Amino acid sequence: MIAKKSPNDIFLELKEATEFMFDIHLDSPIQINLGFLNLKWKVQSGKGPLLIKQLSKERYASSDYIVEQEIALREQLRQSKNGTLCPRVLRYEDNVIHKTSSGERFIVMEHVDGKNLLPGTLNVKQMYSLGQMTGHMHNVANDGTNKNDRNPKFIPPSVEQRLDYWKSFYKTIDENDMFVELLEIQIKATKHFSLELISSCVTGWAHRDLWVDNILFTGDQLSSILDFDRFAFDYPELDIARAIMSGAFNGSTFNSNSAKAFLDGYRTIRKLEKGVFARSLYALWYLESTWWINPNLSLDRYQVVQFQNEMTWLGKNLSELRAMYGAW
Template identity: 45%
Template sequence: MEKLVKTSREIYEDLQESCTKLFNLEFSNPRPLSLGWLNLKWRVESKEGQWVLKQFSKERYSGYDADKVHSEQKTALEEQQRQYKAGIPCARLLAHEGEVMHYSSGGERFVVMEYIAGEHVQAGTLNGQQMYNLGRTCARIHNVANDGHYVQSGPAATQISSRSERIGYWKSLLDKARQTHILQLVNRQLTAACQWEDSLIKDCVQGWAHRDLWTDNLLFNGNELAAVLDFDRFAYDYPELDIARAVMSGAFNTEDLDRDTAAAFLEGYRTERDLPEGTLSRALYLLWSLESVWWIKAEMEGDRPQPLRFAREMDWLATNFTQLQQRFGDL
C-alpha cells in the first residue's frame, strides 16, 4: 500500500490537539511561517497570548541517525531555554514535565514557544547599530553557552579537511562543471584551495556555538535585536563560526564586505567577551573552509534564494582569499 503523506493542515490539527492536552491551550487563527526548510511553523493565538508552533520534519532528517539527531536537538532546545533564562533575547519554550520537545498522538515531534514581535532585515543591509547590538548578543550567547554547564570534550562538529583533500574535491567538481554556468565559480574555489594553509586557522578556539547566526534567524525592532531564533544547530564547534556567519550575513551586500559594519559587530562583541585582534579574517577563512562545499555544487539551478546568497558569499571569499588578512587582519 502506498504510504500516505499528511498535509500541513492535518499535521497542524494533530499538534493543536496535543497542545490542548499538554498545556490546556486552545489555539486559533493559525498563520503559516515560511522561513526555514521543511520544518512546519505556525503563528497561533490563544487567551494566554501568541505562540509559535513548530513541527520537526521527518523528511528533513531522513537518512540521519535518528537517535543522534534527537539527542542533539534536545540539547539545542534545552540550551535555548537556558539562554532565555540568562536574559538573551530568544523565545521561551513551553515545558511539560520538564521536557521542551513534545510528541503528538500522530507521531510528530514539536515545540511551542512564545511569539516575539520583530522584523527580519534583508541580508547584507544591517546598519552599524544593528551590527553592534548583534555582536554584543553573540558574545553573551557564547558566554552562557561556555559557562561550564556542558562537558567540553570530543572533536568539534566542524572537521577541517586537508589542503590536498580540498584541492581534490574541487578538481573532481571541475570535471562535472565543464560547459556549465558554474565553471568559473568552481575555478575560483580551486584557486582558493591551492592557497589554503592550515596556519590560517590554527589558533581558532573550540567551544559551544549557535552555528546558524544569520539574518533569517534574527528579528529586529529598529536598531534593537528583538530575538535570536532557531538554536537547532547548537553544538560544540568553533564560536568564531558564529562571528563570521553573522558578519557575512549582515555586512556582505553581494558585492563586497562592508568594513565599517563588520567592525561595529566586533566592537559590540568586545563589550561582553574578549576577542583578539585579527579574529575576523581567521573566522572568515574558517567559514569558507566549512561552507564552500555546501553551497557551490554542480546542481545550483533552481536553488532557493538563501542557498544562492550563501553561494555568492563563498564566491566572494574565494575571490578575495589572499586579501582577507590585509583588509581585515587588524579587526
C-alpha cells in the same frame, strides 16, 4: 499505502496535543514559511502568541538528530533564562520535544515580534546590537554548564582532500559551464590555504546558524535570535563570521562599517583578540564553500544566491583577508 498528511492535518494534530498538554486554547493560526522542511505556525493563546514547530521526519530521521535537537532546545531555554534575547521554549513533564499520538514530533515556544532583514542590509546600530547579544550568548553557552570533552563539530579535511573534491567536478561539467569560473576561484584559494588557520581557532559552544533569517530586529535593536537547531561544540568565531557576512555583505559589496560595528559590540561583552575576525572568515569559507559552490544547486531562492556570492567573494579575496582585516 498511507496517505501523506497535509500541513493542515498536521497542524490540527499538533493543536490538539498542545491544548491538552498545556491546558490552553489555540486559535488564529498563521503558517510561517521560513525554514527548511519543518512546518511552523504562529498561534494565539491565553499564554500570549506562540510558535508551534513540527520537526520534519525527513530532516530529523535519525535518533542522533533528535538527541542534537534536544540539546539545542534545552540550551535555547537556558539562554532565555540567562538574558539572551531568544524565544522561551515550553516544557511539558520536563520534555522540550513533544509527540502526538501518531508520532509527530513538535516543539512549542514563545512567538517574538520583530522583522527579518535582507542580507547585507543591516545598519551600524543593528550590527552593534547583534554583536553585543552574540557575545552574551557565547558567554552563557561557554559558562561551564555545557561540557567541552568532545571534538568540534567541524573536522576540516586536508587541503589535498579538498582539492581532490573540487577537481572531481571537472569530470561532470561542460568546459563552457558558468560553474567552471566559480570552481577555479575555489581551487586557486584552496591551493593557498593553510589548515593552521583553523587549528589556531578556539573551540567552544556556538549557535552555528547565525544569519539574517534567524535574527529579528525592532527598529535598530535586536529583538531575538532564533533557531538553535544546529547548536553544538565547534568554533564560536564561526558565528562571528556568519553573522557579519550575512549582515554586511549584499552580494557584491562588503560594508566594513557594519562589520566593524558588530565586532565593537561583541567586545563590550566578551573578549576578542585582534585578528580573530580575519581568521573566522578563513574558517567560515573552508566550512561552507562546498555547501554553496555546487553545479546542482537551484538558484531560485535568494538565500542560496547570497551564500554562493559570499563564498565566491571570500574565495577571490582569501589571500588578502589578513591584510584587509588582520588589525580588527
